[in-house]
Amino acid sequence: IITIIENRLSLSSQYTNMNVGNKQSTRPVTLSTRLSNQLKIGSTTFSSPSAILHVKILTGTNLYQTDTFHPIDPYVQVSLGSDSSRSITLLRGGSNCDFNWKVAFPINPDKVQQHRGGLAITVWDQDLGNKDDEVGRASIPTTKFLKWETKSRAFNGKVKLEHKSRLSGRNKDGGSLDVEIYWETNSVFVEAHNDMFESTAFESGVSGVPLPLTYCVTNFNNLSGLAQTIIDKKKISEYTPFRTYRMKLWHVPFVFQGFTKGWNRQYKAAQQIYGNQLGSKTVRATLRLQNYMSYSNDYVNNRSSEVHELSTMESFRRMLRSYDGREIPSSSSFTPQQGGKTKVTSPRYTYVIMPDSHMHFSVTSKKIATDFLSKHALHAGAATEVVYSGEFFFDRFSRRAVKTGKAALVIDNNSGTFAPPKDKLELLKLLMCLNFGTDVPVFALDREDPLLKELSDANGVE
Numbered sequence: 419i420i421t422i423i424e425n426r427l428s429l430s431s432q433y434t435n436m437n438v439g440n441k442q443s444t445r446p447v448t449l450s451t452r453l454s455n456q457l458k459i460g461s462t463t464f465s466s467p468s469a470i471l472h473v474k475i476l477t478g479t480n481l482y483q484t485d486t487f488h489p490i491d492p493y494v495q496v497s498l499g500s501d502s503s504r505s506i507t508l509l510r511g512g513s514n515c516d517f518n519w520k521v522a523f524p525i526n527p528d529k530v531q532q533h534r535g536g537l538a539i540t541v542w543d544q545d546l547g548n549k550d551d552e553v554g555r556a557s558i559p560t561t562k563f564l565k566w567e568t569k570s571r572a573f574n575g576k577v578k579l580e581h582k583s584r585l586s587g588r589n590k591d592g593g594s595l596d597v598e599i600y601w602e603t604n605s606v607f608v609e610a611h612n613d614m615f616e617s618t619a620f621e622s623g624v625s626g627v628p629l630p631l632t633y634c635v636t637n638f639n640n641l642s643g644l645a646q647t648i649i650d651k652k653k654i655s656e657y658t659p660f661r662t663y664r665m666k667l668w669h670v671p672f673v674f675q676g677f678t679k680g681w682n683r684q685y686k687a688a689q690q691i692y693g694n695q696l697g698s699k700t701v702r703a704t705l706r707l708q709n710y711m712s713y714s715n716d717y718v719n720n721r722s723s724e725v726h727e728l729s730t731m732e733s734f735r736r737m738l739r740s741y742d743g744r745e746i747p748s749s750s751s752f753t754p755q756q757g758g759k760t761k762v763t764s765p766r767y768t769y770v771i772m773p774d775s776h777m778h779f780s781v782t783s784k785k786i787a788t789d790f791l792s793k794h795a796l797h798a799g800a801a802t803e804v805v806y807s808g809e810f811f812f813d814r815f816s817r818r819a820v821k822t823g824k825a826a827l828v829i830d831n832n833s834g835t836f837a838p839p840k841d842k843l844e845l846l847k848l849l850m851c852l853n854f855g856t857d858v859p860v861f862a863l864d865r866e867d868p869l870l871k872e873l874s875d876a877n878g879v880e
Contacts, residue, residue, distance in 0.1 A: 470602060476517065478593060481579070490511065496539050502666070503666065517595075556577045563600075576595065576597075634728055638724075642708070646791065662712040664713055664776055664778055668775070670805055679804055712791070768793070768807075770798045771804060779797065810829035814877060843863070
């Protein structure tokens with residue numbers, strides 16, 4: 419359980435008028451948020467990061483061959499405490515391969531020794547339909563990498579991996595990785611927490627953000643796709659796997675200051691899921707199984723998974739368009755017509771942000787199968803608490819979007835299962851901007867806000 423050990427949030431908002439549709443709407447577009455810079459988890463106190471640890475994985479040499487009949491499909495996972503990131507899988511990359519992949523972690527050098535496991539580097543062999551095989555792992559103590567301050571003093575060399583045999587349990591030579599590791603201070607972190615939304619931050623942009631986003635994994639589930647095809651589309655010829663997304667976010671505990679939201683006890687549907695009746699227990703078991711099928715790339719019915727490295731909101735939007743672009747008219751060929759004669763269809767996504775700092779989401783609609791597969795309780799794996807939840811879409815066709823030529827992320831708290839409070843919407847907005855930057859505007863709106871419906875209608879959101 420996460421508790422705040424000092425300070426409380428002091429929120430203040432400034433409002434300005436914004437043209438949306440044919441109306442003048444008053445919405446908060448700037449924010450001044452003061453966050454506690456210390457937080458206690460159990461018996462451990464964490465401070466807000468003030469530096470960035472850079473890790474670059476260059477090549478793998480003589481990696482342990484876990485597959486007998488074909489080259490391994492390696493990927494690298496780097497972890498520091500609860501933060502973790504993984505590279506894209508090199509299909510048929512083999513035992514000698516070029517990863518040329520890098521990741522950056524926000525850290526506090528004065529507190530990093532709390533990560534007793536050090537910096538963990540693991541190479542895996544991706545096996546679709548089976549559990550991924552561990553090729554080898556290494557751990558670098560924090561006392562070592564703290565010496566590598568600035569790029570001029572970086573560690574450049576080989577890190578030896580150990581492979582643990584499944585049969586004998588003995589350690590074997592797992593090969594080696596050529597890596598570069600260093601860290602550097604970044605005072606922008608502190609400023610970003612306190613000042614990024616003051617004044618004209620949205621207009622001028624903020625240096626140092628977005629923070630280094632790790633990855634977004636897209637899973638393709640065959641059985642769910644088949645159910646969606648039969649029930650919703652009613653045409654086998656239109657079969658596609660059902661897609662779910664799992665994305666790592668930075669700074670969830672610090673932005674939300676340990677806040678979590680339990681299930682909505684006033685909501686009848688939530689009572690049927692989280693109640694004590696036998697039927698409720700069966701529903702929860704079903705949701706957990708479906709969650710595993712949807713989000714685990716080890717499950718036999720997942721056709722495949724893809725890993726995307728994201729750095730800005732625009733890269734996030736482009737990733738979604740690569741899957742759902744057929745549902746969105748191209749902005750270059752679309753001209754809004756007066757009187758609502760032109761039909762626009764934009765995908766809507768349901769999401770949950772979990773306490774482990776991952777965001778789970780998928781496309782939703784009013785169609786039976788898609789609606790079930792995108793339930794918040796399913797995304798949460800029937801967990802009784804989440805940090806936040808709701809729905810989001812990208813505004814590309816409102817008058818604001820057409821006039822400025824800029825899309826905007828519209829994200830809300832529309833979740834009956836968890837009913838997130840609207841007074842945390844400003845923090846949701848802050849989280850999105852810290853992770854994705856300010857190149858694309860973010861509107862965090864309450865589910866009852868008339869502006870939400872207006873933007874939904876303008877974009878043809880179902």
